[in-house]
Amino acid sequence: MPVGQVSTLPAQPARWQPRRLLAPIVLGLLLAATLGGRAEGQPPPMTEQDKTMINVAIDRGVVYLQRSQNPSGSWGAGTNVGSGGGYAIGYTALCGLALVECGVPTTDPGLQRALRVVRLGSEKADNTYEVSFVILFLDRMGERSDRALIQRLAVRLIAGQSQTGGWSYKLPLASDQYAPQILAGLRRLNPNLNGAGPSLRDRPGSLGLCIKMSDDIRPKPSTAESEGLDPEKNRQAVVRSLGPNGRMAVFQDPNTLSSIDPEGKGQEWFNGTTDNSTTHLASIALWAARRHDVPTDRSFALLNRRFRNSQNQDGSWSYKHTDGGIAGGGTPQMTSVALLNLAIGFVLNTDPDAPARLEQDPQVLLAMKSLSRRVGEPVGSFKDRPTVKASGGLYYFWAMERIAVLYDLRTLDNKDWYRWGAEILVCHQLPDGSWDEGGYHGEHPALNTAFALLFLKRANLTPDLSRRLVVDTNTLTAKVNPTDPVPEPKVETPPPVISEPEPMAEPQPEPEPEPESPAPKTTPPPSEAPTTKVEPPSRPLWPWLLGLFAVLLGGGGVLFFVIKSARDEEEEEKPKKKKKKKKS
Secondary structure: OOOOOOOOOOOOOOOOOOHHHHHHHHHHHHHHHHHHOOOOOOOOOOOHHHHHHHHHHHHHHHHHHHHHOOOOOOOOOOOOHHHOHHHHHHHHHHHHHHHHHOOOOOOOHHHHHHHHHHHHHHOOOOEHHHHHHHHHHHHHHOOHHHHHHHHHHHHHHHHHOOOOOOEOOEOOHHHHHHHHHHHHHHHHHOOOOOOOOOOOOOHHHHHOOOOOOOOOOOOOOOHHHHOOOOHHHHHHHHHHHHHHHHHOHHHOOHHHOOOOOOOOOOOOOOOOOOEHHHHHHHHHHHHHHHHHOOOOHHHHHHHHHHHHOOOOOOOOEOOEOOOOOOOOOOEHHHHHHHHHHHHHHHHHOOOOOOOOOHHHOHHHHHHHHHHHOOOOOOOOOOOOOOOOOOOOOHHHHHHHHHHHHHOOOOEEOOEEHHHHHHHHHHHOOOOOOOOOOOOOOOOOHHHHHHHHHHHHOOOOOOHHHHHHOOOOHHHHHHHHOOOOOOOOOOOOOOOOOOOOOOOOOOOOOOOOOOOOOOOOOOOOOOOOOOOOOOOOOOOOOHHHHHHHHHHHHHHHHHHHHHHHHHHHHHHHHHHHHHHHHHHO
16 A cells, blocks of 8 residues: 555454463563462572582682591591591591592592591401491492401491391401301391392482492292291201301391390490491492392391380480380481381381381381471572581481482472582581581591482492382472471470490490490490481461462453553454544
8 A cells, every 4th residue: 555545444343362471471470480389488499509509618628638538548636547446447448439439540549548548447447437437438449358347347237237137336247257157147048138129210210319229139939948848947957057147137037036126235236236327338338239149138137126126205216115105206217227227128028017118008108208397498598507416416417318319309398408418518518628517426637528418419339229129209399298287296305415436456444335436436336326306497477478479460461451452442343433423
């Protein structure tokens, strides 16, 4: 149509145009989803800058451990490594393990020096913590020549297991000379692993973990079953063939064993006073020993019995073993220990009465809820965070991290457990790359740094267990993450006073059981973190208000455009009415 020419076409009636309303509707919904969706107080996902800060903290921690290593290859203050004194091999094994998990090659000169220290000191090591860390370190170093040493150390652990299924501080050195005989007897009694196939889930892809290929050793069918022998008669024959070694709890009928610990025997290996902290490390080490042809099924059956029968009413477990549990007052780190062993029992099918699905297990669900209540809220910042000690301590961080990784949980009680812990650790790392506050008994900067690195790397010390643990993560998460947080029960009982026993150079009075450090300087290793209660911060109301405002804004936009469209329609109708009047 030429410019300036008036159209003679009839005016088109105004039409309802929903596209005009699309923009305000989408804007309002996006704002509501973005702001209201974070009403739980959660920060947005970690940015690349956040991840970089965590990686820098890991690198600085690695540098600190490498620089603090003694010229001999050890860490810590222990000097008399050859005699097993000073807990030097415990420090060295843990620090070396952390370096391997952080990606330092096993051929690194520092790690090779540490390996020589551990091999030398392990011959006379009779501390449960130290022997356990040595097995884990040797397993990660992956040298075939250490297979026989790992088997001997594992036999020390098996021989030191008590009737209640746990461990005291001490292990028998004399078991080494009978190791082949003990292993042969265990293989005769080793049951089949029914229904313990590998998990079908793609574990490495789910959490972005680098899980090493370390397949579990599946034991052969027991001699009794393959030959049609009566299992109980076969057990009695094995016990007779072992002589005095047949007294070990692992060779006994579980129904005849006591479920109550004696008092004041924490430094005795035979039916001593156990605790769940020493039991923690022993159970991880025995799982690693399976990869070196060590039959451990009967040991784990005792462990499953121990934790199934000692859960507290609030879902937690305590440092001391109490048959039947107590009302409450357990700790999150000991609850993590129990969750590890319940997972192992599920994979090995040691409890025929357990539910068919792990996410349906009432004990697991109650324990997860108890553990979740001790996880704090991340805030999206690495500044002004609570101290490590006030947050539960590094031993708790490490124990909780492994359980979340094992069960493939991104959140606990709708809280990002990893981000929460990483914010605190990055905030409190010292300029030299270490952490000076561990929040557990017997802490040391080298041990603190090792625990912090294991958390930040999401280290998985049981990768083969992860692959075989069949669990519906979505269902488990939905049951563990309640809509309304359950308040943690208040326990008025004050924490016990802990005394510190001296190293056993000569006979001395029995010390009271206490939390140990994994590799203490002059006292037994770490245990449970301090009893300081971690109160998660209250969730603010402003995200809800902002979300409501966004919805109102979107609705207002919709109303505005509806009114505007109606007015536009009226304006278009006016010329028509005027023309009709003129014609008339």
